Amino acid sequence: MWHPIRLARRLMGAHRWARHALWAVAGSGGMGTMGYVGGVCIRVHDRLLAETDSPEYAADISLNPLSGWRWPTWRAPGIPTVWLWVAAIVVVVVAMAVLVACWPMRKPDNPFDRDPRRLFSDADREFITQCTGNQCEHRMCGLIRCPRMGEQMDHHYPWSRGGATSRRNLVWLCAKHNRRKSDRVPSRLSTWLLVRARESYWPRGERAAMIPDGMADMAHGPDDGVGVGA
Ligand SMILES: [Zn+2]
Structure with missing residues (x-):
C-alpha cells in the first residue's frame, strides 16, 4: 500500500x-x-x-x-545550543505540518485517462444547487465557508488529470474560488474537511454523492453510497 x-x-x-x-x-x-x-x-x-x-x-x-x-564546525556566537535544537525541532514540525496539509488526495480509480464527457449537465447543476443551498463550498483556511452564492460546477479531482464528470466528483464554487483552484489536485486534508462540512448541509437522501471519488475510506455506512458506482 x-x-x-x-x-x-x-x-x-x-x-x-x-x-x-x-x-x-x-x-x-x-x-x-x-x-x-x-x-x-x-x-x-x-x-x-x-x-x-x-x-x-x-x-x-x-x-x-x-x-x-x-x-567545518560552526557555533552561533552567543546563542545557547538548546535554542538551536528548539529551532531545528520547530522547523521539522512545521515542515511535517506543511507536508500533511499539501499531501494530495488519491487519484480516483477511473477506467479512463480522461472522461470522454467533459461538461456537467443542467440536471447536475440543479442537483448541486439543491445539495449545497446554492452557497459556494470553498472554506477559507479550510474552516469558514465562503458566503458567496455558487456559480460554477467544478471537478473536485481535475478532469484534466483523470477526474470523472460525475456527481461524486462535483463541487459547487463561486467564480473566484473556482478560478483559484484551477486544475490543482486537492489535498487529502482539504477533501476530508469538505466531507466533514458537507455532513452539516448535504441532504440525507443524497449521501451517495457526498463523499468524492478517491475518498472511499471516509464512508461510515451504507448511506454514504460507496461502492454504488459513479
Ligand atoms: Zn467562494
Missing part, C-alpha cells in the same frame, strides 16, 4: 515544487559527483608527476581529493 515510489510519483504529479526539489537534489548530487571525479583526476595526475620527480614520496599523495578534509 505505502509503496515509496508510487507515493513519490503521486506527490510529483500533484505538486510542481516536489518536482523542482527532486531536480535540485539530483542536480546538486550530479555536480558533486562530477566535482569529486575531477578532483580524483587531478590527484592521479599529481601522483604520476611525482613518480618521475621524487618516487620516494609519491605514495604520500592520496588519490582521494577529500582526504584530510573535515566538516
Whole structure:
C-alpha cells in the first residue's frame, strides 16, 4: 500500500515544487559527483608527476581529493545550543505540518485517462444547487465557508488529470474560488474537511454523492453510497 515510489510519483504529479526539489537534489548530487571525479583526476595526475620527480614520496599523495578534509564546525556566537535544537525541532514540525496539509488526495480509480464527457449537465447543476443551498463550498483556511452564492460546477479531482464528470466528483464554487483552484489536485486534508462540512448541509437522501471519488475510506455506512458506482 505505502509503496515509496508510487507515493513519490503521486506527490510529483500533484505538486510542481516536489518536482523542482527532486531536480535540485539530483542536480546538486550530479555536480558533486562530477566535482569529486575531477578532483580524483587531478590527484592521479599529481601522483604520476611525482613518480618521475621524487618516487620516494609519491605514495604520500592520496588519490582521494577529500582526504584530510573535515566538516567545518560552526557555533552561533552567543546563542545557547538548546535554542538551536528548539529551532531545528520547530522547523521539522512545521515542515511535517506543511507536508500533511499539501499531501494530495488519491487519484480516483477511473477506467479512463480522461472522461470522454467533459461538461456537467443542467440536471447536475440543479442537483448541486439543491445539495449545497446554492452557497459556494470553498472554506477559507479550510474552516469558514465562503458566503458567496455558487456559480460554477467544478471537478473536485481535475478532469484534466483523470477526474470523472460525475456527481461524486462535483463541487459547487463561486467564480473566484473556482478560478483559484484551477486544475490543482486537492489535498487529502482539504477533501476530508469538505466531507466533514458537507455532513452539516448535504441532504440525507443524497449521501451517495457526498463523499468524492478517491475518498472511499471516509464512508461510515451504507448511506454514504460507496461502492454504488459513479
Ligand atoms: Zn467562494
